[in-house]
Amino acid sequence: DAGITQSPRHKVTETGTPVTLRCHQTENHRYMYWYRQDPGHGLRLIHYSYGVKDTDKGEVSDGYSVSRSKTEDFLLTLESATSSQTSVYFCAISDTDTGELFFGEGSRLTVL
Amino acid sequence: GQNIDQPTEMTATEGAIVQINCTYQTSGFNGLFWYQQHAGEAPTFLSYNVLDGLEEKGRFSSFLSRSKGYSYLLLKELQMKDSASYLCAVMDSNYQLIWGAGTKLIIKP
Numbered sequence: 001d002a003g004i005t006q007s008p009r010h011k012v013t014e015t016g017t018p019v020t021l022r023c024h025q026t027e028n029h030r031y032m033y034w035y036r037q038d039p040g041h042g043l044r045l046i047h048y049s050y051g052v053k054d055t056d057k058g059e060v061s062d063g064y065s066v067s068r069s070k071t072e073d074f075l076l077t078l079e080s081a082t083s084s085q086t087s088v089y090f091c092a093i094s095d096t097d098t099g100e101l102f103f104g105e106g107s108r109l110t111v112l
Numbered sequence: 113g114q115n116i117d118q119p120t121e122m123t124a125t126e127g128a129i130v131q132i133n134c135t136y137q138t139s140g141f142n143g144l145f146w147y148q149q150h151a152g153e154a155p156t157f158l159s160y161n162v163l164d165g166l167e168e169k170g171r172f173s174s175f176l177s178r179s180k181g182y183s184y185l186l187l188k189e190l191q192m193k194d195s196a197s198y199l200c201a202v203m204d205s206n207y208q209l210i211w212g213a214g215t216k217l218i219i220k221p
Contacts, residue, residue, distance in 0.1 A: 043155070
């Protein structure tokens with residue numbers, strides 16, 4: 001299995017507070033992704049990275065920012081959490097931009 | 113717009129065969145993926161099709177028809193552990209993955 005871990009796995013926070021989710025990989029894969037998964041929707045891409053300090057927006061990037069200062073870490077930040085950001089967040093990695101994705105265990109975020 | 117359609121839920125019997133369909137309309141096509149996701153867990157890769165035809169991998173097979181914008185995942189000799197959601201995803205012309213909402217498969221004894 002791909003070495004990919006997410007933290008925290010569960011978090012409850014209040015509207016307006018900042019939240020950072022961390023994705024850590026030990027596979028040295030170039031590509032890293034943040035998705036959110038909500039009932040009735042497919043996985044939706046928030047942001048992705050194709051290398052250290054190289055990131056780009058996905059289809060639902062509003063209200064989120066990311067950083068990748070090291071190959072192994074990809075951080076997702078909600079500057080001011082809103083209830084609409086209550087979701088399960090998955091990090092994924094890939095060694096090519098067309099290959100299969102390996103997913104982390106997910107982080108369940110609840111914004112009250 | 114881009115769209116992936118798959119049934120929301122299906123029920124099948126242990127030991128039987130089930131076919132999960134996926135139809136897509138995307139801007140270009142660079143491959144179709146199937147993933148399995150058990151409740152509360154991460155998706156895991158099952159199969160990849162880029163050319164028309166059937167790809168077989170043990171009890172699981174995946175079929176693609178690019179002209180029809182259609183794929184199916186065939187699961188044979190169903191086991192209780194196959195109860196999961198099955199996600200269809202298409203890679204578009206920009207190499208972005210477009211995901212269906214998933215099909216929840218319930219296996220009954």
